[in-house]
Amino acid sequence: MSLDEVQVKEGVDAETVERVKALSGAYKHGWNTEIDMEFAPKGLNEDIVRLISAKNNEPEWMLEWRLEAYRRWTKMKEPNWAMVEYPQIDFQEQYYYARPASMTEKPKSLDEVDPKLLETYQKLGIPLKEQAILAGVEPAPEDGERKVAVDAVFDSVSVGTTFKAELAKAGVIFCSISEAIQDHPELVKKYLGSVIPQSDNYYATLNAAVFSDGSFVYIPKGVRCPMELSTYFRINAENTGQFERTLIIADEGSYVSYLEGCTAPQRDTAQLHAACVELVLLDDAEIKYSTVQNWYPGDENGKGGIYNFVTKRADCRGARSKVMWTQVETGSAVTWKYPSCILRGDDSSGEFYSIAIANNMQQADTGTKMVHLGKNTRSRIVSKGISAGRAQNTYRGLVSMHPRAKNSRNYTQCDSLLIGSECGAHTVPYIEVKNNSSRVEHEATTSKVDDDQLFYCRSRGMDEEEAVALVVNGFCKEVLQALPMEFAMEAQQLVAISLEGSVG
Amino acid sequence: MVAEAKKAALEERLDGLTLPEGGGWLAAARRDARDRLDAVGLPGRRDEYWRFTNPAPLVARDPEVSDVSQSPDPFDGYESVVITIEDGVVTLPDTLPENLQIGTLREAGEADIHWAKDIYGTLEAMGSRPVLRPLATLNSAYATDGVVIRATGPVAKPVHIRTTGTGDPILHHVVRVDADASLTLLESGTAGARSNVATEIDLADTGAFHHIRIQGPDHVRHPNTHLFARLRQESVFKSFTLSANGLLARNEAVIELTGDDATAHIAGAAFGRGDFHHDDTVFVTHDAVNCESRQVFKKVLRDGATGVFQGKILVKEGAQKTDGYQISQALLLDEDSQFLAKPELEIYADDVACSHGSTTGAIDETALFYLRSRGVSKRDATDLLVLSFLAEAIEEIEDETLREHVGGRMADWLARG
Numbered sequence: 001m002s003l004d005e006v007q008v009k010e011g012v013d014a015e016t017v018e019r020v021k022a023l024s025g026a027y028k029h030g031w032n033t034e035i036d037m038e039f040a041p042k043g044l045n046e047d048i049v050r051l052i053s054a055k056n057n058e059p060e061w062m063l064e065w066r067l068e069a070y071r072r073w074t075k076m077k078e079p080n081w082a083m084v085e086y087p088q089i090d091f092q093e094q095y096y097y098a099r100p101a102s103m104t105e106k107p108k109s110l111d112e113v114d115p116k117l118l119e120t121y122q123k124l125g126i127p128l129k130e131q132a133i134l135a136g137v138e139p140a141p142e143d144g145e146r147k148v149a150v151d152a153v154f155d156s157v158s159v160g161t162t163f164k165a166e167l168a169k170a171g172v173i174f175c176s177i178s179e180a181i182q183d184h185p186e187l188v189k190k191y192l193g194s195v196i197p198q199s200d201n202y203y204a205t206l207n208a209a210v211f212s213d214g215s216f217v218y219i220p221k222g223v224r225c226p227m228e229l230s231t232y233f234r235i236n237a238e239n240t241g242q243f244e245r246t247l248i249i250a251d252e253g254s255y256v257s258y259l260e261g262c263t264a265p266q267r268d269t270a271q272l273h274a275a276c277v278e279l280v281l282l283d284d285a286e287i288k289y290s291t292v293q294n295w296y297p298g299d300e301n302g303k304g305g306i307y308n309f310v311t312k313r314a315d316c317r318g319a320r321s322k323v324m325w326t327q328v329e330t331g332s333a334v335t336w337k338y339p340s341c342i343l344r345g346d347d348s349s350g351e352f353y354s355i356a357i358a359n360n361m362q363q364a365d366t367g368t369k370m371v372h373l374g375k376n377t378r379s380r381i382v383s384k385g386i387s388a389g390r391a392q393n394t395y396r397g398l399v400s401m402h403p404r405a406k407n408s409r410n411y412t413q414c415d416s417l418l419i420g421s422e423c424g425a426h427t428v429p430y431i432e433v434k435n436n437s438s439r440v441e442h443e444a445t446t447s448k449v450d451d452d453q454l455f456y457c458r459s460r461g462m463d464e465e466e467a468v469a470l471v472v473n474g475f476c477k478e479v480l481q482a483l484p485m486e487f488a489m490e491a492q493q494l495v496a497i498s499l500e501g502s503v504g
Numbered sequence: 505m506v507a508e509a510k511k512a513a514l515e516e517r518l519d520g521l522t523l524p525e526g527g528g529w530l531a532a533a534r535r536d537a538r539d540r541l542d543a544v545g546l547p548g549r550r551d552e553y554w555r556f557t558n559p560a561p562l563v564a565r566d567p568e569v570s571d572v573s574q575s576p577d578p579f580d581g582y583e584s585v586v587i588t589i590e591d592g593v594v595t596l597p598d599t600l601p602e603n604l605q606i607g608t609l610r611e612a613g614e615a616d617i618h619w620a621k622d623i624y625g626t627l628e629a630m631g632s633r634p635v636l637r638p639l640a641t642l643n644s645a646y647a648t649d650g651v652v653i654r655a656t657g658p659v660a661k662p663v664h665i666r667t668t669g670t671g672d673p674i675l676h677h678v679v680r681v682d683a684d685a686s687l688t689l690l691e692s693g694t695a696g697a698r699s700n701v702a703t704e705i706d707l708a709d710t711g712a713f714h715h716i717r718i719q720g721p722d723h724v725r726h727p728n729t730h731l732f733a734r735l736r737q738e739s740v741f742k743s744f745t746l747s748a749n750g751l752l753a754r755n756e757a758v759i760e761l762t763g764d765d766a767t768a769h770i771a772g773a774a775f776g777r778g779d780f781h782h783d784d785t786v787f788v789t790h791d792a793v794n795c796e797s798r799q800v801f802k803k804v805l806r807d808g809a810t811g812v813f814q815g816k817i818l819v820k821e822g823a824q825k826t827d828g829y830q831i832s833q834a835l836l837l838d839e840d841s842q843f844l845a846k847p848e849l850e851i852y853a854d855d856v857a858c859s860h861g862s863t864t865g866a867i868d869e870t871a872l873f874y875l876r877s878r879g880v881s882k883r884d885a886t887d888l889l890v891l892s893f894l895a896e897a898i899e900e901i902e903d904e905t906l907r908e909h910v911g912g913r914m915a916d917w918l919a920r921g
Contacts, residue, residue: 081552403839403840406839416849416851418851418853418854418856419854420854421821421822421824421853421854421855422821423852423854424850424851424852425849425851426848426849426850426851427847427848427849427850427860428846428848429845429846429847429848429862430845430846431843431844431845431846431847431862431864432556432842432844432845433834433836433842433843433844433864434842435836435839435842436836436837436838436839436841436865436866437839437866438864438865439863439864439865439866440862440863440864440865441861441862441863442845442847442860442861442862442863443859443860443861444847444849444859444860444861445857445858445859446849446851446856446857446858446859447856447857447858448854448855448856
């Protein structure tokens with residue numbers, strides 16, 4: 001339904017309607033950067049895999065790993081169990097590698113990076129300059145402010161990583177994964193694919209074959225990472241898939257908070273994004289992984305947008321290790337994403353906090369898996385799904401208590417909110433309890449935005465858009481509170497923006 | 505296209521089975537079901553809908569066991585109109601109360617015009633979308649007999665179908681409840697070593713149907729049942745099943761609310777031990793305005809028993825003001841027992857209130873301690889807590905006398921278990 005056809009409900013004045021119209025589809029990051037790009041030939045075959053490997057100057061073992069994945073992938077079938085529909089993807093009609101021409105020679109420092117690229121990130125509110133502070137907050141460089149190190153990935157390559165020197169002092173390795181393959185092959189060899197094996201699923205296998213860059217983090221024993229780390233992903237080039245791979249290793253007793261953000265320009269054709277994120281946690285380690293996914297969602301008629309097929313998994317190998325996934329999913333035309341926790345170590349714990357907003361023609365099928373293997377393991381799932389327009393939003397999750405996972409606990413809450421009569425909200429949880437000392441509780445509700453709450457807000461002078469945004473923010477508060485402060489502010493605004501045009 | 509494995513499974517199951525003789529509308533309905541069955545085959549372990557229960561014993565050519573014991577009639581002493589089915593042979597009662605018509609499926613199928621014609625296989629076919637139910641489709645094709653029951657007004661006494669035997673029966677019942685009519689149906693008995701029983705229930709506007717089924721406590725059997733219900737405006741459907749023991753029980757209920765202001769409740773209490781495997785699979789579709797549905801399932805599992813619950817609430821576009829509720833709970837009495845659940849919501853209307861909950865855990869230690877400290881033995885205390893856990897499902901039985909009757913049976917069996 002286009003906005004011209006929207007029936008105006010009683011009591012909504014013309015001004016509101018105009019404002020809603022003006023805001024409809026207002027994706028704030030839809031511009032693109034005019035920059036010379038270098039592409040690999042279109043399509044996918046062994047030569048492309050070799051080329052990507054060669055571009056990154058990879059050692060032989062890495063190339064072999066990729067080729068093995070590629071061969072496996074050619075024999076796999078695209079999964080179809082998710083509640084999402086999209087036209088058949090022609091994997092030969094995509095570019096698998098694109099990098100700014102200026103990046104051919106890797107710049108030695110940020111000063112050598114093409115100013116246009118830096119401008120792109122500036123415009124997105126991601127300051128790469130070391131003194132800057134991330135997102136939402138105006139740059140006010142005062143001593144004692146929290147610092148955030150950024151790895152910025154532009155299409156297929158990492159353009160720069162900030163604060164490297166300062167992090168190195170603490171022993172923290174934070175670089176692009178292509179650099180890590182060069183500089184820390186022993187770590188990469190040991191951990192890459194150990195959480196998400198090459199054979200894991202169709203998109204993870206594709207990623208293993210063609211991933212071009214991504215971030216690598218190693219936090220040594222007993223180190224509390226002195227600042228938050230973040231990666232900012234930007235897809236810019238047309239018809240280009242982004243396949244990044246992130247690997248974070250938290251050694252014994254270490255701690256890191258990691259932030260991830262993503263945007264893409266507004267284009268008429270859909271684009272593919274298939275990423276893998278692997279987290280490894282040894283004894284007493286803790287990782288907080290927060291994502292604000294704001295890929296271009298397509299227009300209100302479902303034209304264009306990113307197909308986001310992502311595999312994220314944390315392996316709590318060590319005893320008492322702790323992982324926390326927090327995600328705010330507002331973008332992408334199609335989302336297929338289940339950040340999971342393998343709770344292998346005794347007393348380890350996993351948490352998953354998610355807000356998934358689907359508006360217009362967006363489709364989101366997202367959730368988590370909590371696999372309890374160790375004793376006394378704990379997990380908590382809080383999922384808030386919001387559907388508006390003609391969108392479909394599905395929570396899909398697994399809680400599995402293995403026979404050995406004695407005395408474990410899980411608590412799951414997934415709530416769905418529907419705004420408008422043409423959208424859908426679905427809940428598909430799998431619960432498998434194979435021992436009796438564990439306790440599993442699952443609760444789910446589906447409802448619409450409460451009329452009384454809306455009326456209250458409206459009677460206090462808010463317009464309908466503001467009122468809905470406020471009610472939805474209230475509905476999401478448990479998740480928003482789990483986000484790092486800077487992200488929480490951004491996410492709250494994003495919740496409002498994502499729902500613009502959904503009422504009336 | 506049917507996967508080869510499903511086709512092979514079907515061929516194996518049908519080996520030795522022939523379509524029952526007879527002409528008329530029933531023969532046509534059987535052929536139609538047979539064609540639909542050919543197109544889908546039989547389920548295997550890898551089917552999403554069978555991920556927690558291995559269908560092998562239900563789809564094998566022959567039942568796995570033959571040593572079948574018969575439990576005494578659990579409704580003994582409760583006044584009812586009794587229909588007996590012994591090894592597939594239906595015996596009807598001599599006298600019927602007012603507003604009740606009863607016949608055998610076989611005879612009804614021969615009649616030129618019969619009300620059951622519009623229901624037989626129709627609700628099953630409706631209920632086989634979007635999820636395939638090939639074992640029910642097989643039933644529509646191969647059922648040898650069954651009972652057709654019609655209530656044309658309030659029926660004073662409950663109708664009790666008591667099915668006994670040692671074989672491998674396939675039975676199909678058809679129930680119609682007319683406008684302003686009401687009927688209570690009781691079911692009991694070990695139908696055989698393995699049994700495939702499908703029941704189609706069509707409720708006219710304002711019709712009311714109450715169903716109480718008791719399975720057990722005999723253990724050596726593989727019951728596979730399907731309930732298909734279609735509810736029209738302001739009609740009421742309430743079904744409760746008590747299951748005690750059983751090697752493999754798969755009870756499916758497929759309920760479609762097609763008229764406004766209708767109510768559907770479905771509940772179950774199950775307990776068993778050892779190789780007990782109990783599967784409740786429920787699919788409730790809301791396709792009308794202002795309907796209420798409620799699913800309450802409780803299982804008590806010990807000595808390595810397995811409980812399965814797959815429940816779904818589907819709210820179609822336009823089914824506004826829906827009130828959907830679902831709860832599934834399991835009590836695991838030892839380390840080896842397991843509970844596997846998939847409680848699903850699929851919702852396409854915005855003005856709804858739907859919720860589901862599922863909990864699994866051991867017996868509450870605090871409550872146990874409290875009872876022990878009052879001088880109750882550990883065994884008795886456990887029994888008491890199990891009883892109170894299951895009582896919540898029994899509460900779903902509306903009729904007070906029946907509720908007490910079923911509650912009493914359950915307490916007896918638990919005490920002896």
